[in-house]
Amino acid sequence: MPATPDNPCGHLPGPYFESDDHRFRLYQGDCLELMPKMPEASFDVIFADPPYFLSNDGITCHAGRMVSVNKGRWDKSQGPVLDHEFCMAWLAECRRLLKPTGSLWVSGTMHIIHSVGYAMQRLGMKLLNDITWVKPNPPPNLACRYFTHATETILWARKDEKARHKFNYALMKHLNGDKQMKSVWELPPPSRDEKVFGKHPTQKPVALLERIIAASTDENDLVLDPFSGSGTTGIAAARSGRAFLGVDLREEFLRLAVFRYQGVPQADSPQRILAAVRMHAGSPPALADLAESLDITPRQGRYYREAAAFLGFLDRGPDEFRLTEAGRCLCVAPQGAAEDLLAGAIRANGLVRQAERLAARASADRAREVVAGLLARCTALAWSTCLRRAGTILTWAAWARERNAAGIEIA
Numbered sequence: 001m002p003a004t005p006d007n008p009c010g011h012l013p014g015p016y017f018e019s020d021d022h023r024f025r026l027y028q029g030d031c032l033e034l035m036p037k038m039p040e041a042s043f044d045v046i047f048a049d050p051p052y053f054l055s056n057d058g059i060t061c062h063a064g065r066m067v068s069v070n071k072g073r074w075d076k077s078q079g080p081v082l083d084h085e086f087c088m089a090w091l092a093e094c095r096r097l098l099k100p101t102g103s104l105w106v107s108g109t110m111h112i113i114h115s116v117g118y119a120m121q122r123l124g125m126k127l128l129n130d131i132t133w134v135k136p137n138p139p140p141n142l143a144c145r146y147f148t149h150a151t152e153t154i155l156w157a158r159k160d161e162k163a164r165h166k167f168n169y170a171l172m173k174h175l176n177g178d179k180q181m182k183s184v185w186e187l188p189p190p191s192r193d194e195k196v197f198g199k200h201p202t203q204k205p206v207a208l209l210e211r212i213i214a215a216s217t218d219e220n221d222l223v224l225d226p227f228s229g230s231g232t233t234g235i236a237a238a239r240s241g242r243a244f245l246g247v248d249l250r251e252e253f254l255r256l257a258v259f260r261y262q263g264v265p266q267a268d269s270p271q272r273i274l275a276a277v278r279m280h281a282g283s284p285p286a287l288a289d290l291a292e293s294l295d296i297t298p299r300q301g302r303y304y305r306e307a308a309a310f311l312g313f314l315d316r317g318p319d320e321f322r323l324t325e326a327g328r329c330l331c332v333a334p335q336g337a338a339e340d341l342l343a344g345a346i347r348a349n350g351l352v353r354q355a356e357r358l359a360a361r362a363s364a365d366r367a368r369e370v371v372a373g374l375l376a377r378c379t380a381l382a383w384s385t386c387l388r389r390a391g392t393i394l395t396w397a398a399w400a401r402e403r404n405a406a407g408i409e410i411a
Contacts, residue, residue, distance in 0.1 A: 011037040011038075012034060013027070013029075014319070015027050016254050017261075017316065019261070022243075024237075024238055024261055024380075026234070026245075026246045026247075026254050026257055027245070027246070027247045028249070028251060028254055031247045032089055032090055032093070034247050035090070035093040035247070036093060039097075040096055041096075041099045041102075042097050042222065042224075043097050043098060043102055043223065043224040044217050044221035044223065045102055045103055045166075045213065045217045045221065045223050046094050046103075046223070046224045046225070046226070047104075047209065047213075047223065048090070048094065048106045048225065048226055048227055049107045049202060049204060050090065050112065050226075052109050052111050052112045052202070083112070083115060084115045084118070084119065087119040088119045088123070090226060091116070091119045091125075092123055093226075094224075095123050095159055097224065098159045099159075100159060100163050100164075101165060102159060102165070102166070103165040103166065104125070104156070104158075104159075105154055105155070105156050105212050106120075106154065106157075107133070107154045107204065108155075113155065117155055124161070125160060127155065127157050128156045128157055128158060129156045129183050130153055130155055131153065131154040131155075131156060131183050132151050132153060132183060132185070133151060133152045133153070133154060133187060133208065134184060134185065134186040135150055135187075135189055137188075138150040154212075166216055166217065167215060168215055168216070172215055175211075185208070185211070187205055187211075188207075190203045190204065191205070191377075193374055193378045194232075194377070196350050196354050196378055197350070197378070198256040198350070199230075200229045200230035200256065202229065203229065203230050203232060204232045204233075205232070206232055206235055206239075209233050210236045210240060213233075213236050213242060217240075219242065221242050221243070222243045223242050223243065223245070225244070225246045226247050227247070227248065228246030228253075228257060229248060230256045230260060231254075231261060232260075233246065234246050234257060234261060235260055235261065235378075235379065238261065238380035239380050255309075259310060260378065260379060261379065261380055262306065262310075262379070262381075263375050263379040263381045263386070263389045264375070264392050264393055265306035265307040265310060265392075266300075266303045266392055267303045267304045268391070268392050269304075270339075270342055270346070270396060270399045270400075271339075272294050272296070272304050273308050274330065274338055274339065274342050276301070276305055276307075276308050277314065277323070277327050277331065278330065278331050278338075279293060280321065280322070280323050280327065281331040284322060287301050287305070290304075305321055307392075308327070310349075311342070312326050312345055313326050313330055313342075326341070326345065343399070343400040343403045343404070344400075346397065346399070346400040351374075352397050352400075354374065355390070355393045356397050358371055359394065367394060368387060368390045369387070369390075371393055371394060372386040372387045372390040373386075374390075375390060
């Protein structure tokens with residue numbers, strides 16, 4: 001049976017994360033193992049940002065500093081033959097999963113994009129466009145032996161020659177000042193606001209994915225990203241009223257995607273966060289038991305558990321939350337020392353720090369609006385929810401400041 005926003009999963013195992021409305025799902029695993037378990041002709045659009053195989057022990061410039069280009073073992077080349085076989089394998093699955101009216105977008109640099117295009121043609125797909133994404137102010141070329149790398153290519157293809165893909169031409173023309181949109185897009189890389197929950201080494205800007213999704217899908221369509229990373233495709237899909245399914249191998253990136261989707265969990269009492277962590281010292285408690293102990297509803301209990309994960313004291317397991325090393329320290333510390341550790345985690349959180357900077361020159365009401373604006377730019381939350389979550393961030397920051405003002409040194 002074809003997938004729908006309510007049933008896109010086929011024979012997949014349980015998700016790493018699933019939203020309450022079932023429209024945002026993340027799975028941990030190798031896409032070549034998980035995609036064959038998904039029903040054929042399930043997705044309206046697929047966006048893929050595969051490994052570029054750039055991690056070759058070279059150097060580049062980042063923020064004015066010389067840094068290594070190595071991103072991880074997942075980005076190491078196995079040689080042109082094996083790299084191309086990898087492209088053929090995952091692209092074949094993408095083609096199988098596309099609906100007849102669906103289309104596939106793949107981003108890449110020269111290191112991989114030519115292999116992707118050749119694989120698409122070998123699989124019988126119809127190439128529609130090669131989009132040139134121009135990045136303003138790219139990092140300089142340190143070797144001074146090449147032109148500065150300032151673009152990436154995005155190939156857009158449909159399932160086969162005879163298929164009729166979806167293209168919202170009028171909308172694209174409207175967004176371009178009533179002129180036909182060209183295949184050269186100048187968009188800045190992700191801003192600092194898009195990285196306040198953490199960073200991914202190949203993160204794409206939300207604006208890029210919003211344009212892709214707007215061009216080739218309608219509201220309530222289903223979007224797949226087989227290399228979802230920090231979840232940018234999912235954020236863009238959710239903000240556009242589309243359903244999303246993402247796959248990634250690395251738990252650290254899936255965790256980041258969850259934080260970006262949720263924003264800050266609505267958990268205003270730091271003392272309750274501490275109590276929620278301490279309840280995991282033995283066997284992880286059932287949500288109902290945790291809520292009863294904290295004298296809150298199960299929904300609020302879930303928020304406090306997620307807040308503890310957001311601050312680094314719990315990890316999301318396949319079936320339950322589990323203590324991190326910081327969480328274990330919190331559990332064995334005396335009450336005062338445990339509160340110091342919690343305050344330190346709050347003050348060390350990048351989002352809290354940025355919220356404090358934004359709010360430093362504003363009144364309380366204005367500070368809440370400013371922080372809510374930050375959340376609106378980097379999450380999929382509605383404005384009313386952003387305002388509530390902004391209040392949570394500022395409450396945490398004020399509590400941590402009070403402990404610091406009382407003479408407690410917070411790292």
